[in-house]
Amino acid sequence: MISCSKCKREAVLRLDYANLDLCGRCFTHLFEKKVARAQREFKLFERGDVVAVGISGGKDSAALLYVLFKLGKKVGFELRPILVDEGIAGYRDESTKYAEQLCEKLGLQLTTVSYQELAGHSMDSIMKIRDDKNLGFRSCGVCGVLRKDSLNKAARMVGASKLAVGHNADDVAQTVLMNFLRGDAEGFERFGVVSGTSAQEKFVQRVKPLVYNLEKECALYCVVNDLPFHLAECPYSAEAFRGQVKDFLNDVEKRHPGSKFNVLQSFLKIKEKLPKPVENHQAGTCTVCGEHSSAAICRRCVMLESLV
Ligand code: SF4
Numbered sequence: 001m002i003s004c005s006k007c008k009r010e011a012v013l014r015l016d017y018a019n020l021d022l023c024g025r026c027f028t029h030l031f032e033k034k035v036a037r038a039q040r041e042f043k044l045f046e047r048g049d050v051v052a053v054g055i056s057g058g059k060d061s062a063a064l065l066y067v068l069f070k071l072g073k074k075v076g077f078e079l080r081p082i083l084v085d086e087g088i089a090g091y092r093d094e095s096t097k098y099a100e101q102l103c104e105k106l107g108l109q110l111t112t113v114s115y116q117e118l119a120g121h122s123m124d125s126i127m128k129i130r131d132d133k134n135l136g137f138r139s140c141g142v143c144g145v146l147r148k149d150s151l152n153k154a155a156r157m158v159g160a161s162k163l164a165v166g167h168n169a170d171d172v173a174q175t176v177l178m179n180f181l182r183g184d185a186e187g188f189e190r191f192g193v194v195s196g197t198s199a200q201e202k203f204v205q206r207v208k209p210l211v212y213n214l215e216k217e218c219a220l221y222c223v224v225n226d227l228p229f230h231l232a233e234c235p236y237s238a239e240a241f242r243g244q245v246k247d248f249l250n251d252v253e254k255r256h257p258g259s260k261f262n263v264l265q266s267f268l269k270i271k272e273k274l275p276k277p278v279e280n281h282q283a284g285t286c287t288v289c290g291e292h293s294s295a296a297i298c299r300r301c302v303m304l305e306s307l308v
């Protein structure tokens with residue numbers, strides 16, 4: 001029997017980067033400690049906040065909702081889970097059942113919005129039009145733009161003061177690397193653990209409480225705490241540049257444990273040196289949809305226009 005490095009009970013998992021074998025209880029404690037660290041360092045939530053939590057039925061957002069369910073009781077904020085249905089047949093309809101189960105288990109009411117209702121198209125229909133018309137965009141690029149917009153609108157609908165998303169340390173390290181590989185230096189300015197300011201009228205401030213937790217740890221947290229989650233992969237994910245970067249980082253992490261955290265920490269150090277967003281700054285609005293946008297026409301409207 002391998003014993004837990006903290007309490008000597010039987011260990012159920014190993015974290016190579018920290019050289020730790022842990023039992024379920026000590027692992028849960030470590031996972032929640034990392035979320036508490038993010039809360040302390042980035043001042044994510046305040047007493048009285050109404051927090052919309054973007055969930056999908058997948059492991060990251062299941063872990064997020066549960067850990068915030070516990071943290072909310074300590075800090076004094078309320079949770080409003082929201083789910084965006086992209087309209088991907090055989091995928092999102094399945095994972096939605098797991099999201100509903102989790103909300104029921106926690107006694108929370110789930111609000112669902114869809115691309116169809118908010119953008120006039122499902123993801124499946126957008127992909128069909130793209131292929132028929134030979135449009136050059138990638139599935140996840142489009143989906144990412146629509147999801148951000150839909151989550152923001154859903155967060156406003158439920159009266160949220162913050163929007164929590166399930167991006168973990170892997171996601172952040174991937175985004176950092178992708179920005180480098182694309183030569184997108186401005187991407188560093190836009191991207192962060194906290195996006196937007198509380199003064200922006202149409203944009204609900206977006207926070208990433210799982211920034212210090214690896215993807216693998218989110219899955220383990222769900223298993224150890226008996227949280228329902230869906231394990232299938234989106235049929236469009238094979239097109240993603242992110243997938244290639246993810247494979248690369250996983251390979252490096254296997255050979256050099258701790259590499260993902262090193263990318264993350266380097267990014268946070270660089271970010272600290274960049275100018276902070278001005279609290280009263282109001283970005284412009286899109287002349288087509290009236291939503292928050294730094295360009296005259298937002299990316300969502302440019303993309304939707306190309307489908308006509
Ligand atoms: Fe959307 Fe891409 Fe995620 Fe599928 S993998 S849900 S297309 S972002």
Ligand code: ZN
Pocket residue numbers: 286287288289290291293297298299300301302
């Ligand atoms: Zn627009």
